[in-house]
Amino acid sequence: MMFFISWQEALNVAIKHMAMKQFINFVKKEFAHVLRDKKTLLILFGMPVMQILIFGFALTNEVKNSKIIVMDQAKDLASQQIISKIAASRYFDIENTVMNTVQMDAEFRKGKIRMALVFPAGFNEALLHQGKAQIQVIADASDPNTANTLSNYVSAIVQDYQSSVDNRVTVPYRIVPVLRMLYNPQLKGAPNFVPGVMALVLMLVCVMMTAISIVKEKETGTMEVLLVSPFQPILVILSKAVPYLLLSLVNVASILLLSVYVLDLPINGSILLLFAESTLFIITCLSIGILISIKTNSQQLAMLISLMGMFLPTVLFSGFMFPIENMPYPLQLISNLVPAKWFYMIIKSIMIKGLGFAAIWKETLILAGFTVVLLAVSLKSFKIRLA
Amino acid sequence: MENVVIKTDKLTKRFGDFIAANEITFEVKKGEIFGFLGANGAGKTTAMRMLCGLSMPSSGTATIAGFNVYKQTEDIKRNIGYMSQKFSLYEDLTVLENIRFFGGIYGLSNRELKSKGEELVEQLGLQKEAKKLVQALPLGWKQKLSFSVAVLHQPKIVFLDEPTGGVDPVTRRQFWDLIYEASAKGITIFVTTHYMDEAEYCDRLSIMVDGKIEALDSPANLKKQFKAASMDDVFYQLARGAKRSD
Numbered sequence: 215m216m217f218f219i220s221w222q223e224a225l226n227v228a229i230k231h232m233a234m235k236q237f238i239n240f241v242k243k244e245f246a247h248v249l250r251d252k253k254t255l256l257i258l259f260g261m262p263v264m265q266i267l268i269f270g271f272a273l274t275n276e277v278k279n280s281k282i283i284v285m286d287q288a289k290d291l292a293s294q295q296i297i298s299k300i301a302a303s304r305y306f307d308i309e310n311t312v313m314n315t316v317q318m319d320a321e322f323r324k325g326k327i328r329m330a331l332v333f334p335a336g337f338n339e340a341l342l343h344q345g346k347a348q349i350q351v352i353a354d355a356s357d358p359n360t361a362n363t364l365s366n367y368v369s370a371i372v373q374d375y376q377s378s379v380d381n382r383v384t385v386p387y388r389i390v391p392v393l394r395m396l397y398n399p400q401l402k403g404a405p406n407f408v409p410g411v412m413a414l415v416l417m418l419v420c421v422m423m424t425a426i427s428i429v430k431e432k433e434t435g436t437m438e439v440l441l442v443s444p445f446q447p448i449l450v451i452l453s454k455a456v457p458y459l460l461l462s463l464v465n466v467a468s469i470l471l472l473s474v475y476v477l478d479l480p481i482n483g484s485i486l487l488l489f490a491e492s493t494l495f496i497i498t499c500l501s502i503g504i505l506i507s508i509k510t511n512s513q514q515l516a517m518l519i520s521l522m523g524m525f526l527p528t529v530l531f532s533g534f535m536f537p538i539e540n541m542p543y544p545l546q547l548i549s550n551l552v553p554a555k556w557f558y559m560i561i562k563s564i565m566i567k568g569l570g571f572a573a574i575w576k577e578t579l580i581l582a583g584f585t586v587v588l589l590a591v592s593l594k595s596f597k598i599r600l601a
Numbered sequence: 602m603e604n605v606v607i608k609t610d611k612l613t614k615r616f617g618d619f620i621a622a623n624e625i626t627f628e629v630k631k632g633e634i635f636g637f638l639g640a641n642g643a644g645k646t647t648a649m650r651m652l653c654g655l656s657m658p659s660s661g662t663a664t665i666a667g668f669n670v671y672k673q674t675e676d677i678k679r680n681i682g683y684m685s686q687k688f689s690l691y692e693d694l695t696v697l698e699n700i701r702f703f704g705g706i707y708g709l710s711n712r713e714l715k716s717k718g719e720e721l722v723e724q725l726g727l728q729k730e731a732k733k734l735v736q737a738l739p740l741g742w743k744q745k746l747s748f749s750v751a752v753l754h755q756p757k758i759v760f761l762d763e764p765t766g767g768v769d770p771v772t773r774r775q776f777w778d779l780i781y782e783a784s785a786k787g788i789t790i791f792v793t794t795h796y797m798d799e800a801e802y803c804d805r806l807s808i809m810v811d812g813k814i815e816a817l818d819s820p821a822n823l824k825k826q827f828k829a830a831s832m833d834d835v836f837y838q839l840a841r842g843a844k845r846s847d
Contacts, residue, residue, distance in 0.1 A: 232708050235705065235708075236705060236706055236708065239701075239702060239705035239706065240702075240706070243691070243694065243698070243702050246693070246694055246698065247691070247693055247694075250693050251693065434687060434688070434689065434691075434692070435685040435686070435687025435688065435689035436689045436690070436691060438655075438683070438685045438687075438689065439683055439684075439685055439689045439703070439751075440706070441655055442653050442654070442655060442678060442681065442683035442760075443678060443683075443703075443706045443707060444675060444678040444679045444706070444707065444708070445706045
């Protein structure tokens with residue numbers, strides 16, 4: 215009897231060993247596919263770098279180095295001090311000084327100038343004796359957001375100047391709003407988009423590439439050969455998923471490295487938690503990719519569905535480009551169905567706010583729920599296809 | 602009866618109201634080259650998928666290499682080889698990598714893979730190409746390689762689904778030399794084709810029309826039976842009455 219049991223155990227071990235060997239064999243093959251295709255490699259590793267750089271340096275809500283002109287009719291202490299303060303700020307470059315409104319108009323028409331500051335004659339006088347002086351701020355509002363941001367910057371600088379000369383100016387009543395920007399005191403754009411880029415890149419890599427790589431095997435006929443072989447169908451799917459899981463984790467690491475060392479954005483929370491949550495999201499994406507690959511038969515269709523069905527909602531509804539709070543209620547409801555939204559919230563909490571698992575368990579649970587449902591549906595439909 | 606490796610009895614596959622394969626009954630003996638003919642849409646692929654364990658029959662029975670198609674699909678898969686009508690090796694892997702991958706899928710040991718791989722490469726005269734990507738090979742060589750990979754694990758039966766589509770006559774002839782070799786080693790060949798010259802190479806043929814097997818015998822006997830000069834005529838007489846087509 216003892217002999218019998220151990221014999222059976224040995225057989226089990228042998229079978230497991232064989233399945234494991236087949237599995238490793240398959241994963242190796244999958245890596246060969248990825249590493250030999252330059253286009254795939256480019257998308258895989260070029261895209262995250264590109265996106266980080268584009269979002270980090272080109273697509274930012276911060277307005278830097280805007281060209282402005284100054285019309286200083288006062289030429290007194292106060293006006294000069296304010297002008298030099300503005301010139302020192304990194305938001306503005308004083309392009310020119312003009313003497314009259316005709317010149318000013320002409321500058322605006324050229325289109326390079328975003329804003330003009332006009333100091334009326336006797337500016338310092340008015341400030342000292344009447345306790346009240348005015349600066350006219352004229353902005354090119356053909357781009358309303360920029361105009362708005364710039365005028366806010368100017369007000370802030372002027373406010374700052376005013377408080378520095380406060381001891382000279384006595385004002386009976388003053389309410390000074392004290393603003394504190396939580397988590398992101400410099401109002402950098404980067405904290406917002408790094409988690410967003412992570413969601414986007416993972417979505418693209420995992421969904422699109424997994425879907426394409428499985429559909430490709432259907433197109434070329436190799437899938438049929440695999441299904442006829444004793445290799446377990448479930449292992450076909452698993453071994454497709456494993457390389458992309460690993461490569462995606464490499465991607466997460468490279469995005470984090472870029473954001474820390476290139477964008478100077480520290481990771482405030484636990485890196486381990488960050489990777490754990492990323493793994494969860496990657497699995498969500500992989501199950502979506504597998505589902506798409508089961509339902510489609512051509513690489514083009516798989517790519518189209520991945521882009522339109524996944525990429526677009528991720529950009530629109532994850533909240534990193536368009537604030538969800540501003541959306542109409544029905545759209546807010548829809549945004550809840552986008553897994554990337556939850557991932558974005560989680561990553562933001564860990565990376566920027568430095569919060570722990572206690573703060574994000576709900577979002578994690580929702581994401582895990584998505585994963586389980588998607589995985590179940592895709593595995594079930596894979597079996598149906600075989601019948 | 603031990604000599605019979607494929608045995609079906611009234612094997613049927615329905616998709617809703619559509620009967621893709623209708624009460625197919627036949628036997629194939631060990632080492633036989635069995636041609637499975639039929640016009641497009643006649644139900645060949647459906648029948649073949651049931652025999653390979655890819656598709657569950659709606660009714661009837663079938664035994665492949667002694668295993669039941671309903672219950673023992675895993676055992677069936679281990680004992681058959683398969684070559685699809687699409688070229689089905691990985692173009693971005695080398696010749697040797699393909700051999701190792703597919704051999705590995707069938708559980709061959711590393712030592713076996715190494716020796717068999719070398720043997721196969723030599724047999725096909727691909728020594729110079731062994732480390733080149735498969736996409737660099739001409740189609741004819743790819744097909745031959747594909748067949749050799751399908752029989753690498755010495756299956757009892759190999760299923761070939763239109764293996765020579767788009768291949769020139771000379772290469773086709775060479776391909777059939779490989780088939781004869783495999784058959785001489787005792788591997789049963791189950792082949793579908795549209796080429797009537799290939800039909801003549803088979804030991805026995807079945808011709809499917811609208812989901813049913815309408816004729817089954819050796820090429821010589823079929824020609825006698827239908828009073829036809831060539832297999833072309835036999836096929837035409839049968840297939841012309843077909844109602845289904847792609």
